[in-house]
Amino acid sequence: MNASDRTPADLLRSALAADPARPLVTFYDDATGERVELSVATFANWVAKTANLLQGELSAEPGDRLALLLPAHWQTAVWLLACSSVGVTVEVGGDPADADLVVAGPDTLEAGLACSGERIALSLAPLGRRFPAVPAGYADYAVEVPSQGDRFTPFMPVDPGAPALVVDGTERGGAQIVEQARADAEALGLTPGSRLLSGLGYGEWKGLSTGLYAPLAAGGSVVLCRNLDQLSPESLAKRVESERVTVTAV
Numbered sequence: 001m002n003a004s005d006r007t008p009a010d011l012l013r014s015a016l017a018a019d020p021a022r023p024l025v026t027f028y029d030d031a032t033g034e035r036v037e038l039s040v041a042t043f044a045n046w047v048a049k050t051a052n053l054l055q056g057e058l059s060a061e062p063g064d065r066l067a068l069l070l071p072a073h074w075q076t077a078v079w080l081l082a083c084s085s086v087g088v089t090v091e092v093g094g095d096p097a098d099a100d101l102v103v104a105g106p107d108t109l110e111a112g113l114a115c116s117g118e119r120i121a122l123s124l125a126p127l128g129r130r131f132p133a134v135p136a137g138y139a140d141y142a143v144e145v146p147s148q149g150d151r152f153t154p155f156m157p158v159d160p161g162a163p164a165l166v167v168d169g170t171e172r173g174g175a176q177i178v179e180q181a182r183a184d185a186e187a188l189g190l191t192p193g194s195r196l197l198s199g200l201g202y203g204e205w206k207g208l209s210t211g212l213y214a215p216l217a218a219g220g221s222v223v224l225c226r227n228l229d230q231l232s233p234e235s236l237a238k239r240v241e242s243e244r245v246t247v248t249a250v
Contacts, residue, residue, distance in 0.1 A: 002014045005178055005217075006160035006174060006175045006178060007084050007158055007160050007164065007174030007175065007177070007178065008080070008081055008084040008164070008174060008177055008178065008181075008213060008216065009047075009081060009084040009085040009158065009174075010174075010178070011178060011181075011213075011216045011217055012040075012043075012044055012047060012081055012216065013044075015040045015044075015216060015219065016040050016041065016044045018219065019040065020039065020040045020041035020044070021039055021040070021041065022039060022040055022221065023037055023038070023039055023040075023221045024038055024039060024040045024043045024215075024216070024221050024222070025037075025038045025043055025074050025077055025212075025221065025222055025224060026038075026221065026222070026223045026224065026243060027073065027074035027224045027225075027226070028223070028224070028225045028226065028228075028239070029073075029126075029226045029227055030225065030226065030227040030228055030229075030230040030231045031226070031227040031230055032126060034126040036074055036126075036127075038074060043074075043077075043078065043081075045150055046075075046078045046145075047078055047081045047082050047085060047152070048082075048085075048148075048149065048150055048151055048152040049145050049146070049148040049149065049150065049152075050078050050079060050082035050145060050148070051082040051083075051085040051086050051152040051154075052148040052149045052152050053082075053120075053141075053144055053145050053148050054082055054083065054086050054088060054101075055086050055152075055154065055155060056148070057144060057148075058101060058118045058120075059118075060086055060088050060100070060101060060118075061086070061087070061088075061155070061156070062086065062087030062088070062154075062156055062158060062159065062162065063087070063088075063089070063162070064088045064089065064100040064101065065088070065089045065091055065094070065098070065099045065100050065101075066079075066083055066088050066089065066090055066091065066094075066099060066100065066101045066102065066103060067091050067093075067094035067095065067096045067098075067099035067101070067102045067103070067112070067115060068080070068083075068090050068091065068092050068093070068094065068103050069093065069094075069096070069102065069103065069104040069105060069108035069111060069112055070103060070104070070105045070108070070122065070124070070202070071105065071124075071201065071202065071226060072198075072200070072201050072202040072207060072211055072224060072226055073105075073124055073202075073224075073226060074224065075122055075124065075128065075141075076202055077211070077212045077224070079103055080165075080208075080212065083164070084158070084164055084174060084177075085152055085154060085158070086154055086158070087154065087156065087158040087159065087162065087164075088101075089162075089163045089164060089165070089166065089171075090164065090165050090166070091166040091167075092165070092166065092167040092202060092203060092208070093167075093203055094166060095114070096111060096112050096113070096114040096115035097114040097115065097116075099115050099117065100115075100117045100118075101115065101117045101118045101119070101120070102114075102115035102117070102118075102119050102120070103119075103120045103121075103122065103141075104119065104120070104121055104122070104138070105121070105122050105123075105124050106121075106122075106123060106124060109121060109135050109138065112138070113137050118139070119137055119138045119139065120138060120139055120140075120141050120144070121134070121135045121138035121139070121140055121141065122141045122142070123140075123142060128142055129142060130142035130143050158174065159173075159174075160173060160174040160175035160178075161173045161174075161175060162174070164176075164177060165177055165208075167203070167204060167205050167208060168204050168205050170205070177213060178213075178217060180205075180209065180213075181209055181213035181214050181216065181217035182214075182217045182218075184209045184210070184213070184214040184217075185214040185215070185217050185218035185220075188210070188214060188247050188249075189247060190214055190215060190217075190218035190220050190247060191218060191219070191220070192218065192219035192220065193219070193220060194215065194218055194219075194220035194221070194246045194247060195220060195221055195222075195223060195243060195244050195245045195246050195247070196210060196214070196215045196220060196221070196222050196223065196245070196246070196247045196248070196249065197222075197223040197225065197239070197240060197243065197245040197247070197248045197249070197250070198210040198211040198222055198223070198224055198225065198248075198249045198250070199225045199228035199229075199249070199250040200249055200250070206249075210222070210249040211224050211249075212224075223239070223243045223245055225239075225250075228250060236250075
C-alpha cells in the first residue's frame with residue numbers, strides 16, 4: 001500500500017491500482033452455507049455504487065452520522081468503505097435516534113425506525129437478494145444500489161482527520177484507522193498476499209481490523225466468516241487449507 005494513504009478509501013484505491021483481480025473479501029455464512037468471493041475490482045465497484053447512493057440519492061455529506069446496525073458481512077464491509085469515500089461518520093451499533101441515517105439488517109429493522117433521517121434495509125440474503133417486500137419505513141438496498149454509477153467522486157474532499165468511525169465507544173478519524181490498521185497488520189504478521197481468516201464480529205475494533213482494515217492495509221485479503229461456531233473443527237481446518245489461509249483470528 002502507498003505510504004500516502006490517509007483514509008480507508010485511499011487504501012482501497014491503492015489496492016485497486018496494484019492488482020484489481022486478486023481476491024479481497026471471501027465471505028462465508030455457516031448458518032446458510034453461503035460463500036461469496038469478491039475481487040478488489042468487484043468490491044470497489046460495490047463501494048462506488050454505495051457511495052453514489054449515499055451522496056446522491058440520500059444526500060449524505062461529510063460530518064453526517066450513520067448508525068450501522070449490521071453484523072460482520074461482506075456488505076457491511078462495503079458500507080464501511082463507502083462511508084469513508086463520502087466522509088460520513090460510521091457509528092457501529094450506534095443509536096439510530098441520534099443518527100442522520102441508518103443502515104439496518106433483518107434483525108435490527110425495528111430499532112432502526114428510531115432514525116428520523118434516511119433508512120436503508122439490507123436483507124443479507126445470499127447473492128445480495130432484495131426483500132420479498134420492502135420493509136415499512138425503509139428503502140431496500142438491493143433495489144436502490146444496482147442503478148448507481150460505477151465510479152465515484154466526492155463532492156468535497158474527505159478530511160483524513162475528521163471523525164470516520166465510532167466503535168467500542170472510541171471515535172477515530174480516517175488517518176487513525178489507517179495508522180492502527182497498519183500497526184495491527186504488522187502485529188499479525190500480515191504481508192502482501194496474506195490471507196486472514198476472521199470469525200470475529202464487527203462490534204469492536206479488533207473484529208473490524210482483522211475482518212477488513214488490517215488485511216486491506218497490508219495488501220492482503222480476508223476470509224470473513226459469520227456463524228463460525230456452527231462449523232466443526234475438522235471443517236474449519238479444511239477451510240483454512242482450501243482458502244490458503246496464512247493467519248487466523250477466531
